[in-house]
Amino acid sequence: MSTVFNFTFVPWFRSVAPYIHMHRGKTFVVGICGEAIAAGKLQNLAQDLALIRSLGVKLVLVHGFRPQVTEQLKAKGHAARYSHGIRITDEVALDCAQEAAGQLRYEIEAAFSQGLPNTPMAGSTVRMISGNFITARPVGIVDGVDFQHSGVVRKVDVAGITRTLDFGAMVLISPFGFSPTGEAFNLTMEEVTTSVAIALQADKLIFVTEVPGIRVKPGEPESEDNPIDTELPLAAAEQLLAQSPPGQHPTDTAFYLQHCVKACKGGVERSHILPFAVDGSLLLEVYVHDGIGTMVIDEKLExxxxxxxxxxxxxxxxxxxxxxxxxxxxxxxxxxxxxxxxxxxxxxxxxxxxxxxxxxxxxxxxxxxxxxxxxxxxxxxxxxxxxxxxxxxxxxxxxxxxxxxxxxxxxxxxxxxxxxxxxxxxxxxxxxxxxxxxxxxxxxxxxxx
Incomplete structure (x- = not known):
């Protein structure tokens, strides 16, 4: 048994080593959808992110909270409302978003504080720092729809995030932003992740999502002839977006892809869409040659x-x-x-x-x-x-x-x-x-x- 393990472990470790060298000192911005946390995947994701960080990668983590806010609204007998793929945030929804963000931040910090025996985090200390890194402005009224307290990113505190990363800590960002007058705005995880990645000129943007990636034939069911397209050149991704309806729902082709394209055009060379349903998808995408999700790659130089x-x-x-x-x-x-x-x-x-x-x-x-x-x-x-x-x-x-x-x-x-x-x-x-x-x-x- 030991001999078999040796023969499988050694070639595997040798094949992983080039990627460890390649990513050391690089900056990854990772957006995790709220559905992943609701599905009980936080502990394993935290272990994998801690492992990636221990291999010398600087990490910014942005969490989503779509299902958590909807659950809070339901408990208060208040209906969730969306338009253009963005939540309409009234006073009740804003309260629910703040409650959900506080609870999730607590859960995430707790997950990264556990140096559990017999896990990849054994004996590790992961310092996580969060703060008011995002300045926001209101979405306003679009096509006659008043989005109230929903906002979009106006500015990212690049200096503050960079100093925190250089200090050796992970940065945690909730999808909230504040105006210069202190008004709070509910943002989308996807937009925050993309804006931070572009502002930092990150080496990778990674979405850990409900979907497995972009299929070779988008819109058609999974089959042997329709696997995940593991590498999409930017030009092909733009062409696919032009042919797809607007991304209103996370399962729509354009929903995450539009942000990957925006990031690539903004200077982030590689953007990824990964499934949270596959245990270890982050490690498989970052350290294995073929990866597991879809990577959008900017090939403008060649x-x-x-x-x-x-x-x-x-x-x-x-x-x-x-x-x-x-x-x-x-x-x-x-x-x-x-x-x-x-x-x-x-x-x-x-x-x-x-x-x-x-x-x-x-x-x-x-x-x-x-x-x-x-x-x-x-x-x-x-x-x-x-x-x-x-x-x-x-x-x-x-x-x-x-x-x-x-x-x-x-x-x-x-x-x-x-x-x-x-x-x-x-x-x-x-x-x-x-x-x-x-x-x-x-x-x-x-x-x-």
Missing amino acids: SLREASADDVGGIAQLIEPFENDGTLVKRSRTEIERDASLYTVLEHDGVIFACAALYPYPEARTGEMAALTVSPQSQGQGDGEKVLKRIEQRARAAGLQSIFVLTTRTMHWFLKRGFEVVDPDWLPEARKRKYNWDRRSQVLVKKLG
Whole structure:
């Protein structure tokens, strides 16, 4: 039993280590919906956040309280009212919001104060500081609807939050803001989280939500052919938003996605939508290669796109050294030209730094990823992973259930990214006929969940 554990733990820990290094010293702003706390997930979320913080990440936590306020209103016989996806906060609702915020702040601080034995928080001390970091203004009257005490963020106290984080504490923010005259406004967790992330120029914005993320085919039910889209480029996310109705309810595609897009456009390079229903979703998203939810990524500095005939010269120049040393099978320029539309390229300032091709075998519901190449100038910066992700997206969109590669030298890179070694007999018949038995390439397959 111990030996089996050793063989599983060591490779797992080695695969996690690069992400620990990558995130140390970074700032994450995490918004947790009130439904997660109502569902009893606070204790595990607190442990995971404390663990992430112990690995050197600076954390700002914003909590929601939608169900808690609604419950308080119900107890007082007062109906909850919404418009444009925002609560209409009258005097009674404002009182309920203040009560709910006070109770939740107490519960959250208590959860982070427990250094429980036999948990990841054993012996840990998590200092949590909250305060009046948000200045707000009223929503006012929109389309004839008076939102009364509902507000929007006017200003974030960046200096105050930064000093607190540098002091080594976690920052806790409730969705409340105050005017310069001391008037309180009820805010939305989503807007506060986004505003704080943009103001801090955080490295990540993370929403822990009721939804599992954005599906490849939004609006359609969960299925093998409709998994979560784990990586959405900003341009694709904007296009999806333009096609979606306004996000009035948390389960609407646009509800969280609009805030992720706003954050990315405001300078936050990565925004995430995670499910609270999956235990450890924060750890899975931050420290595992494929993640578990949807990540919206800003690629404004580079272009990750499908190739055209104009890219043939750049692709040929990129892969030639690797063909010469035997890493890649030789391809003629004519072949590349013929298959240009099958290639994905990563371009920076007009220069192609990475590429790969996807040759589909639809009858076998699989496809071959070939000629995956990263320029020596940018190796180790994640360009290969970006191209792999895009190839996976193209494969899913084509209805394929897996992708495979043939390699003689880079097997370990693929194994770390979810591929498994299979016998060459696994290959689709059409590909098996072209298999070079003299080259003795390893065949690796990745299932597309």
